[in-house]
Amino acid sequence: MEMSKVYYTNLRTRIGDNLLQKLERLIKTAGIGDIDFEDKYTAIKMHFGEPGNLAFLRPNYAKTVADVIKELGGKPFLTDCNTLYIGGRKNALDHISSAYLNGFSPFSTGCHVIIADGLKGTDDVLVPVEGGEYVKEAKIGRAIMDADVFISLTHFKGHEATGFGGALKNMGMGCGSRAGKMEMHSAGKPHVAQELCVGCKMCTKMCAHDAITVAEKKASIDHNKCVGCGRCIGACPKDAVKAATDESYDILNRKIAEYTKAAINGRPNFHISLVMNVSPYCDCHGENDAAIVPDVGMFASFDPVALDVACADAVNAQPVLANTYLAECDHEGHDHFGTIFPETDWKAAIDHAVKLGIGQKEYELVEVK
Template identity: 70%
Template sequence: MWMSKVYYTNMHTTLSENLLQKLARLVKQAGMLEQIDFSNKYTAIKLHFGEPGNLAYLRPNYSKVLVDLIRSQGGRVFLTDCNTLYVGRRKNALDHLDSAYEDGYNPFATGCHVIIGDGLKGTDDILVPVDGEYVREAKIGRAVMDADIIISLTHFKGHEAAGFGGALKNIGMGCGSRAGKMEMHNSGKPHVDAGLCVGCGACVRQCAHGAITLESGKASIDTAVCAGCGRCIGTCPMDAVAADNNEANDILNKKIAEYALAVLQGRPHFHVSLVVDVSPYCDCHSENDIPIVPNVGMFASFDPVALDLACADAVNRQPVIEGSVLSGRNHCHGDHFTDTHPDTNWKVAIDHAVKLGLGSREYELITV
């Protein structure tokens, strides 16, 4: 087992160096500009724009640091994320772009454009072969797969299903199209809430497999015919179609690792995680609770597995913030994330990613 290098800097500043300058120095010393040829290459910076209402998401200023560095090397860079499976303000590209702009992710603030990776309705994807335990063909947003280089910029925080949201989840879940997210989150198919359905037939017209019919003025999905593409979720004007989110958390974590492999295999990639505003829940929430631990710092590595583990280890060394969700939990697991969400085990994704050859559990932490 090889030992990966993970670079780290804290959140302290001086009169001569602010946080953005520290991030630039961190990325340079980690070797991103030296080891990746960005010249005239399409470079996707994968991040989470934040569900409007949530204020724990990463400020767009951080992304501009990476954009400016990549552009200085001749890279053709864009920010990207894929549409959501859940019903919210990021379930189609138009609302998603509005949300990104509202949260500050616009060309004026970041220096580059935003491209929603899986298109207008979350159905513009590519089937990517992957030799996984659960996944054989990952459904990845087309714009993500069209990129020559992948850079992940991750807000490291808790997550109610995965334990925490780190680089693997940012890449694996985040780059999945709606059908991909359906595959990761569900062991079943979408369902219709008859109370919300108005029988407009939009889902019937959009279904490419003939799985949806109108019965007594309400849509009905034949799960034996349904392919799980999720097109109906993005089409319904009443948000009456939703996924079940019924996959076991351990299997979800393994699928996330397998999707991350599909995204990263065969092309250059680099990863940055900011362990700040470590909220207990995902940035997909339209709200955020107070952080569970103090701000830790910024981490960077070519190895997303080692990076996630280094961030988790750093969080677990921190004191619990009084009054946070974590402070009210029963601390019986010896782990801040599992104590916050006892039904999760984030180590499953790490172990599975190592098994897949995505990275190393052994790392050297280098302070810059």
């Protein structure tokens, strides 16, 4: 089998050239123009950054990608799904406000922001996962599934549950609705934090299985009736309904691969990862720690698996920066991500994605000047 091509450009520039021009050159050389974008709705899946975090990708990069898509006749929009945890992106209104706060407005990027799973994170589509071992039907944000073309634009960084956050993490976890995120994180079913519940009964209205009852202004979930759909999590105005986060990291990674397949299967897709400001933790944090290695460059490929492996290899080839979390760890071997989060194994997602036919680990790195 021919190796997948991963295109790469470094972050060096000269007078008359800049990083945005290099990004445009990169994705065009990598073949984004081979996709038929004419009058096609195109989802650009990215992370807008939790308010307070400054490691997320600048909106200038999103504008460059959107401009290329418009040049090719497409109709791009920036998108993400709501978060499972409490924060600045748990519902569509807060999420859009956070995106605007961090610079992702139609005026700065040339395209609109659409939160894919709706106002409360309950607007999703059940998508069959061909070959899925853990997930038979993924709960994917509706706007993402309504798109004709799928593009991922990823900030490549560390992650405390998956080792690193690359293209697979951006797509798999990121395209899941709030219920989908619960399914990936949880081996069980949601429960009610009684001290937060006010007995408003919004959860009972959302439950299709009569699993929730309210007595003395406190809701309870009958796990014998509950199917674990997670709708009640999005319905609760007080964040009293909690998902268990009890799934093992290996299975979480494999579920992410299965959600990725659901999100991109059967339609044109293309993937871009920027390996810069490689913070140890996810951009979902309301803060960011110092980058653990020097900035590397920009990568693009039609194969998200090869792309993740190429980015991981590039990071692991870098020296450890002083005064960082990685420098404080006992370093063994050549896996920076395994060093900072030894309880994780990022290869679990890669190997499962290969098994699912999403892509391959072997790649040819093609440098773009």
